[in-house]
Amino acid sequence: MTETKDATLHKRIRAEISERILSGTWPPGYRIPFEHELMAEYGCSRMTVNKALAPLAESGLIIRRRKAGSFVSRPRIHSVVLDIPDIPAEVKARGEPYAYELQSRKARIANRRDLEELGLERPARVLALRCLHMASGRPFALEERLINLETVPEAEDVDFARAAPGSWLLGHVPWTEAEHRISAANVTRPVAALLGIETTAACLVLERRTWRGDDRITHVRLVFPGEAYDLVARFAPQPTPHGDADALRQTPLASRLNP
Numbered sequence: 001m002t003e004t005k006d007a008t009l010h011k012r013i014r015a016e017i018s019e020r021i022l023s024g025t026w027p028p029g030y031r032i033p034f035e036h037e038l039m040a041e042y043g044c045s046r047m048t049v050n051k052a053l054a055p056l057a058e059s060g061l062i063i064r065r066r067k068a069g070s071f072v073s074r075p076r077i078h079s080v081v082l083d084i085p086d087i088p089a090e091v092k093a094r095g096e097p098y099a100y101e102l103q104s105r106k107a108r109i110a111n112r113r114d115l116e117e118l119g120l121e122r123p124a125r126v127l128a129l130r131c132l133h134m135a136s137g138r139p140f141a142l143e144e145r146l147i148n149l150e151t152v153p154e155a156e157d158v159d160f161a162r163a164a165p166g167s168w169l170l171g172h173v174p175w176t177e178a179e180h181r182i183s184a185a186n187v188t189r190p191v192a193a194l195l196g197i198e199t200t201a202a203c204l205v206l207e208r209r210t211w212r213g214d215d216r217i218t219h220v221r222l223v224f225p226g227e228a229y230d231l232v233a234r235f236a237p238q239p240t241p242h243g244d245a246d247a248l249r250q251t252p253l254a255s256r257l258n259p
Contacts, residue, residue: 009044013052018213021061021072022174030072032062059214084178084208086167087143087222091135099134102161107149114146117219119209125149127156129165132194139195145220152217166220169210175217181207187223195225202226 020026033041038049053070056062064070091098110118110126118126131143145165147155152173160168169175183205192199204224210217 009042010048010051013038013042013044013049014055017052017056018061022176022213026072028072032070032072034069055214061213084166084170084210086170087133087141088164088167091133091140096136099137100164101132101134102129103132104128104130105160107156110146117209118146118148118216120148120216129160131160131164133164140224142191142194142223143220145218147218148216151212151215169218173212173217175210175212177211179209184226191223195223197225
């Protein structure tokens with residue numbers, strides 16, 4: 001019975017600390033309570049506190065320093081490859097009429113491919129969506145998306161026939177890290193028909209996964225006709241302290257819709 005109680009308590013401590021970090025209540029650099037303070041607050045043993053803090057350190061949310069205590073991690077600095085685009089907003093920003101069509105929606109237990117795309121190690125409920133984005137009455141992008149319902153359970157009740165899932169997620173679900181994969185590809189005949197292109201036409205494929213802490217949020221695969229999207233980056237020389245002018249600093253890479 002004690003074992004079960006301790007297991008439940010360390011999960012509760014972990015969840016409450018995670019919530020304070022991800023909500024911004026405890027900002028980067030904030031020292032979280034010392035172990036003995038947490039022991040007194042929750043009325044538990046040092047072992048229970050350690051079980052709660054260890055996964056937070058492994059996921060990168062906190063840094064544990066011997067004698068100094070534990071601190072909220074500062075955000076990792078990555079070279080930004082691509083901003084997360086809000087397709088409806090980008091189409092409208094250039095003055096074109098935007099339209100959207102939800103083609104399929106299904107809540108299910110993740111299959112093997114779903115697990116691989118979301119990076120999950122165990123079965124979970126997911127929401128699978130397929131959508132077509134239009135600009136000026138022409139197909140602009142095909143979206144195939146998985147949402148992890150264990151992380152975002154409220155997504156199951158959203159009417160995605162009215163709201164594009166990417167826009168809804170950007171507006172309602174905070175994320176801490178994203179991974180992009182960009183490639184060029186030809187597409188299958190059914191996808192080419194939806195996009196109004198030939199199967200021989202080059203397409204830009206953007207795949208993205210997002211996380212909130214160590215929880216997977218979504219995986220999306222966006223297919224754009226090649227002429228519809230540009231990826232643009234600007235670089236500037238950034239001398240190192242040793243005067244190495246060959247070192248480059250990369251500014252965020254901006255996506256751009258082609259007219």
